[in-house]
Amino acid sequence: MIYLNNAATSYPKPGVVKEAYLNALEALPSGQFRSAGVSDNSDIFGLCRKRLGEILGVSESDRIYFASGSTEGLNAVISGLGIRSEQVITTVTEHNSVLRPLYNLPQIKGEPVLLPCDKDGVVSPELFEREAKKGKARALILNHCSNVTGAIQDAAAFGEIAKRYGLLFILDVSQSAGCMEVDADGWNVSALAFTGHKSLMGVQGTGGYYVRGDIPFKPLKYGGTGYDSSRIVYEDEDYEYEVGTQNAAGIVALSAALEWIKEQGINDIVEKEHELTDYFINGLLSVKGVRIFGQELKARGPVVSFNLESFSPSDLAYILQNSYGIVTRAGLHCTPLIHDHIGSGEKGTLRVSFSYFSSKDDAAAVITALKELVG
Amino acid sequence: MKIIDRRKSLEACTEAGWDAFDLLTDEPLSDEDIESLRQVEGSFLYLKQLKKPFFKIENHNYIIKGVKGDPFFRFAVHRDHVGEIEKLVKALS
Numbered sequence: 001m002i003y004l005n006n007a008a009t010s011y012p013k014p015g016v017v018k019e020a021y022l023n024a025l026e027a028l029p030s031g032q033f034r035s036a037g038v039s040d041n042s043d044i045f046g047l048c049r050k051r052l053g054e055i056l057g058v059s060e061s062d063r064i065y066f067a068s069g070s071t072e073g074l075n076a077v078i079s080g081l082g083i084r085s086e087q088v089i090t091t092v093t094e095h096n097s098v099l100r101p102l103y104n105l106p107q108i109k110g111e112p113v114l115l116p117c118d119k120d121g122v123v124s125p126e127l128f129e130r131e132a133k134k135g136k137a138r139a140l141i142l143n144h145c146s147n148v149t150g151a152i153q154d155a156a157a158f159g160e161i162a163k164r165y166g167l168l169f170i171l172d173v174s175q176s177a178g179c180m181e182v183d184a185d186g187w188n189v190s191a192l193a194f195t196g197h198k199s200l201m202g203v204q205g206t207g208g209y210y211v212r213g214d215i216p217f218k219p220l221k222y223g224g225t226g227y228d229s230s231r232i233v234y235e236d237e238d239y240e241y242e243v244g245t246q247n248a249a250g251i252v253a254l255s256a257a258l259e260w261i262k263e264q265g266i267n268d269i270v271e272k273e274h275e276l277t278d279y280f281i282n283g284l285l286s287v288k289g290v291r292i293f294g295q296e297l298k299a300r301g302p303v304v305s306f307n308l309e310s311f312s313p314s315d316l317a318y319i320l321q322n323s324y325g326i327v328t329r330a331g332l333h334c335t336p337l338i339h340d341h342i343g344s345g346e347k348g349t350l351r352v353s354f355s356y357f358s359s360k361d362d363a364a365a366v367i368t369a370l371k372e373l374v375g
Numbered sequence: 376m377k378i379i380d381r382r383k384s385l386e387a388c389t390e391a392g393w394d395a396f397d398l399l400t401d402e403p404l405s406d407e408d409i410e411s412l413r414q415v416e417g418s419f420l421y422l423k424q425l426k427k428p429f430f431k432i433e434n435h436n437y438i439i440k441g442v443k444g445d446p447f448f449r450f451a452v453h454r455d456h457v458g459e460i461e462k463l464v465k466a467l468s
Contacts, residue, residue, distance in 0.1 A: 315431060322442040323427040372425060
């Protein structure tokens with residue numbers, strides 16, 4: 001089986017991640033502030049936070065909190081900042097992990113301002129500035145890298161505008177963390193959400209969020225933390241954000257993955273995936289009846305969406321998987337609003353997404369299958 | 376060919392308002408099995424030139440698709456017409 005659905009979950013994982021995960025399961029359980037059973041004094045949570053800080057460009061790594069992934073992270077951030085959806089500027093490139101909280105979370109729900117994108121999935125910072133100037137908004141939520149077209153937004157430009165107009169800047173780095181530079185501090189990011197199981201090479205069920213230290217922020221969830229258990233009410237708003245037992249084994253695996261990424265070097269990862277993506281797009285262009293979404297992109301993540309004349313995306317995915325053993329993904333990709341703007345309609349696209357471990361042979365296998373299909 | 380079980384597909388088309396089921400058969404689908412599906416109302420497509428031949432039947436309410444040699448095929452149906460699956464299973468049994 002050839003796996004090219006890395007934008008959903010990366011596979012395979014580096015050997016050190018598997019090893020760390022297994023070792024964590026075999027070791028005595030660790031828990032923050034919970035004394036029983038810790039086999040040594042190493043702070044696995046703090047170490048992972050520090051490594052995340054390095055890769056996300058966050059200097060206040062103690063303000064990075066673990067969650068089950070970006071979705072929980074985004075819900076925590078969106079609900080905790082004291083903003084209402086009407087006060088939010090966001091984009092049509094957002095994933096449902098942003099859109100659904102904005103439209104449904106009881107305490108904030110409403111209609112955000114939606115910035116359009118061009119046919120490649122790129123959102124214009126100038127359009128954002130035009131909305132910011134109106135003075136009604138309090139926050140921008142931006143998907144750094146589109147999970148549909150791979151378009152990378154100019155986060156630095158958006159951050160600069162947000163700062164100028166006094167808006168919070170919330171960045172979703174689900175698709176970008178681990179496969180391109182992220183510089184939260186340098187881009188004036190107020191809060192961000194990340195997931196561990198995509199390009200960060202961790203396991204499913206890991207991820208989290210960061211909120212800058214000077215921003216008041218209420219937790220999404222309350223519960224046991226193992227710290228100062230006699231306190232029930234947070235009188236001074238000195239909240240705790242990680243409640244319940246944490247996914248220690250997953251965090252150990254994520255920490256190992258972050259170290260692996262550091263060893264490979266983010267630039268080398270970018271270069272390898274970029275070369276593979278270019279190779280694949282060039283191959284796609286030789287297939288009769290293909291339409292690539294985001295073909296003209298100058299800044300792109302390791303994601304390529306396309307359609308083939310006469311075949312629905314879901315048929316293509318079915319054929320590739322069941323006739324050729326190639327796993328891709330079809331449909332709207334949980335990003336329903338972008339399709340009207342890029343021209344992929346109600347059936348969406350077929351998406352091929354690469355990881356550091358994908359090869360030119362994998363990409364060539366897709367091209368060969370598509371050529372056989374169109375005759 | 377007999378349908379022996381059905382499972383909600385993990386690759387549901389639910390994002391676009393559709394549900395999908397995999398209908399499990401008692402043996403791998405043969406050419407004859409696939410040709411026999413022509414009795415089902417709708418357009419019939421059979422791509423025999425592929426590494427593993429693919430077929431598809433599509434009508435207003437649902438889509439059937441599968442690959443020769445697999446012991447299952449996919450039934451995707453709009454949520455308003457989920458009852459069609461019972462009619463199909465009955466027709467094929």
